[in-house]
Amino acid sequence: MNLRSSWVAETGQTREDTRLTQTPTTMINPVQVRSGILPGSYNGQWKVSGFWMTGASAMTATVSEGRAVIQGDISQGVYPVTLPAAEQVTFAAGSATYGRLDLVVLRVYDKLYDGGTRNEAVIEVIQGVPEAAPKLPAVPPRSLPLYQVLVPANASAGNGGIPWATSLTDLRTPVVAAGGIIPVEGQILPGPHPGAYIDSPNNQLQRWDGGKWVAYPEALGGIVPNSASTLQGSYVGQYRAVSDGTLQRWSGSAWAPAYPGPYFNDSIDAGYTLSTTYVNTLIERAENPMAVTFVAPSSRQAILTFGSRMELSLNSGTTGIASSAYMCVRITQGSTVVRDLDDELAAMASKSSSPTAAVSASTTQRLYNLTPGQTYTVTSYYRTSDANVRAWFDNSFIQVTPQY
Structure with a gap:
């Protein structure tokens, strides 16, 4: 039988059994979860602080502590990982001719599937290829992208290094417990199921209707604020405030003046x-x-x-x-x-x-x-x-x- 369980059999529970039955975070289908970082910060000021990366020296960056989950193939389950203290990563010197894009990832090595000898989770720099128009390298199996780093041509410890203020692109994706409201910064991914909620980058609560994210009213019959006035309506008859101070009403397909005229x-x-x-x-x-x-x-x-x-x-x-x-x-x-x-x-x-x-x-x-x-x-x-x-x-x- 393919059905897996945890803490039922007296003997024989495998690591795969445990990964397939534990860690119910944001789902992407009935079996798999979305790889991502658990949200939170020390003072509650930021949505996601885990695995934040900053420059430490010319060619070295510091990755802060955090917790994440990494989904393998459908039969492999999900790997929970934790970095309890900050860690540094080092980048190779830049090419003499072109810049390149490197990818910083959380990566899980599992010799059961890799055919190698390693069983560990690491923070790894996947080095890109120097080109006139550099591209990101492919993401390895069981890996969660954290940051994209542009390494300029001739960058080195003795030649100015990496300009951290302009070279970092945040690729982190937050996940929460199944059914939780997902805090979003940056890229907005499709919803896992109708009825899922996100706290969008403009601080507007949105609901996944099965095909798109739609604005959720502040309260029953609430008026969508001007800060979210570009979003589609949640239901026919919903109102929104617009920048000129007037009200508009959602017809089911478009926003129109709530009180036309004179x-x-x-x-x-x-x-x-x-x-x-x-x-x-x-x-x-x-x-x-x-x-x-x-x-x-x-x-x-x-x-x-x-x-x-x-x-x-x-x-x-x-x-x-x-x-x-x-x-x-x-x-x-x-x-x-x-x-x-x-x-x-x-x-x-x-x-x-x-x-x-x-x-x-x-x-x-x-x-x-x-x-x-x-x-x-x-x-x-x-x-x-x-x-x-x-x-x-x-x-x-x-x-x-x-x-x-």
Whole structure:
């Protein structure tokens, strides 16, 4: 039988039995765990302090103490290792022509699988090949990468050595007990199972949904903070804060403004009409027609405001005519007219019999029975009450404010 156990048989428990049944850290499949370093630091300031490496001399670095697990092949089990005190590693001098990339690893030698004579765990420098574009050497079996080190050409103890501040790349990967929250710095690896959690590099809690890491709300119904605003939503209806101070809502596929609007359009270009029926084009105005589109909210209501600076002027040779200027809007949904033009709904300015100075006129109305989520278009129209009187319109505007 292939089933393995620990501390059951009176005799015959092998090292392989123990490795296959102990050390339940972060899983990568039902049998194997992820190789990695156990998190923690002396003062609680850092997520991962184990096996931290710093330069000690020109060609020597110090690897600090720590604990880790190294997964072998599926039948070999996992090897727990501990470094109780710091240890130094030494790098070979650089090539005369090119730099190289060396790899510092935790490595387990097991003669049962290696075919050699060693049974031990070591910190080892795997030396790369000097090249114009150096590559990392291959990772040996049962090894956990710790650091990538760039060794420049001609680097040596007597020639400046390795510039530690710029040559080290941290490759350490943290692991925790099965089901624990994984602290992450640097590379973010795929989740071991749906429902796994990580504390991401930006200090945002994230959950693995089976295919990607998604932001987890700070509390039930919580708002994702701006510091994590690039992440996907966790559920439809979740809110996030963005840098401009507004809220957005997750639709299931994208973030969109939580409270769209107000929708606004205006024109400061003056124009006139001599038409006694409504037209949406004004003579001498370049911006024709003036319109605004909006999306109806779930309340089915919105506040509509429109207006203009109006002035009436007589054609040459015409006197003493009473007249009025009208601005109204037509509301459509696609090709369907939802609300048509009507003088009773217009903004209006009048004069009695002689030219009058310009006046500003506007009106505010409530729109009812809109279809939530549908897009509507509001287009401005204008007319004069007398074909001999020019109705001028300037500083015209339309604003729609959805009601939530």
